[in-house]
Amino acid sequence: MATERVAIVTGASRGIGEAVAKRLARDGFSVTINYAGEAAAAEALAQSIEAAGGRARAIQADVSDPAAVRALFDATEAAFGGVDVLVNNAGIMVLGAIADVDDATFARQVAINLQGTFNTLREAARRLRSGGRIINFSSSVVGLLQPTYGVYAATKAGVEALTSILAKELRGRNICVNAIAPGPTATRLFLDGKSQEAIDRLAKLAPLERLGQPEDIAAAVSFLAGPDGAWINGQTLRANGGII
Numbered sequence: 001m002a003t004e005r006v007a008i009v010t011g012a013s014r015g016i017g018e019a020v021a022k023r024l025a026r027d028g029f030s031v032t033i034n035y036a037g038e039a040a041a042a043e044a045l046a047q048s049i050e051a052a053g054g055r056a057r058a059i060q061a062d063v064s065d066p067a068a069v070r071a072l073f074d075a076t077e078a079a080f081g082g083v084d085v086l087v088n089n090a091g092i093m094v095l096g097a098i099a100d101v102d103d104a105t106f107a108r109q110v111a112i113n114l115q116g117t118f119n120t121l122r123e124a125a126r127r128l129r130s131g132g133r134i135i136n137f138s139s140s141v142v143g144l145l146q147p148t149y150g151v152y153a154a155t156k157a158g159v160e161a162l163t164s165i166l167a168k169e170l171r172g173r174n175i176c177v178n179a180i181a182p183g184p185t186a187t188r189l190f191l192d193g194k195s196q197e198a199i200d201r202l203a204k205l206a207p208l209e210r211l212g213q214p215e216d217i218a219a220a221v222s223f224l225a226g227p228d229g230a231w232i233n234g235q236t237l238r239a240n241g242g243i244i
């Protein structure tokens with residue numbers, strides 16, 4: 001392993017991405033904290049990692065924009081000398097029955113969740129160093145398939161397909177490509193717009209009878225990004241307390 005290992009975490013200004021950036025910094029990675037709009041939160045996170053002795057940069061890029069994603073990789077290489085790990089965490093969720101979803105809502109979720117993941121995967125496939133790891137974000141709704149999750153689940157099913165195929169395309173490069181599929185996790189993406197009753201009901205669905213915390217998911221990312229994940233490739237890991 002190279003002495004300095006470098007990770008890009010997309011969508012790391014809050015929620016799961018923030019916890020992943022903190023965890024990978026603790027694991028010894030230099031971390032690029034990507035964000036779309038929340039510059040202040042991303043900068044504060046970078047400063048807190050640096051204050052704790054780690055290395056971090058906050059870098060703005062909308063993952064749905066291929067040129068911005070190229071610039072994100074360029075800036076990371078300029079700051080840290082290369083890229084070893086990509087965590088494709090940025091994502092949005094807008095629920096709605098298929099009969100009711102408007103064109104713009106469909107297009108936005110495809111642009112960020114599916115095309116955004118494609119954009120970063122393409123750069124990573126071209127640039128990651130030997131020994132690298134790619135960790136994509138799916139969702140357990142790909143297995144649960146509840147009403148109103150149609151468009152979101154479809155984007156995440158696409159991410160799972162990209163994961164398995166890229167793992168095979170990178171044969172000979174010594175790079176592992178996997179996905180994590182969280183269940184309900186206590187972040188704005190899950191909590192916003194839900195009643196307390198709905199949150200409590202969903203929290204009880206898993207046999208462990210609680211919501212996932214961002215740190216639970218960060219621990220799974222840490223495993224896949226670290227030495228113990230070396231033999232896991234082309235898989236989707238459902239980190240969800242047993243909900244499915």
Ligand SMILES: NC(=O)c1ccc[n+]([C@@H]2O[C@H](COP(=O)([O-])OP(=O)(O)OC[C@H]3O[C@@H](n4cnc5c(N)ncnc54)[C@H](OP(=O)(O)O)[C@@H]3O)[C@@H](O)[C@H]2O)c1
Pocket residue numbers: 010011012013014015016017034035036037038039061062063064088089090091092093112116137138139140181182183184185186187188189190
């Ligand atoms: N929470 C759950 O229950 C759950 C379950 C299964 C899967 N997931 C998946 O886990 C991932 C993280 O979700 P979360 O719950 O942590 O969500 P969150 O709290 O809403 O955070 C989303 C992050 O993504 C960033 N982001 C959004 N659009 C972006 C774009 N176009 N380019 C770059 N960054 C962008 C946001 O940054 P800005 O605010 O700066 O835009 C924010 O940092 C997502 O892929 C989600 O689908 C979550």
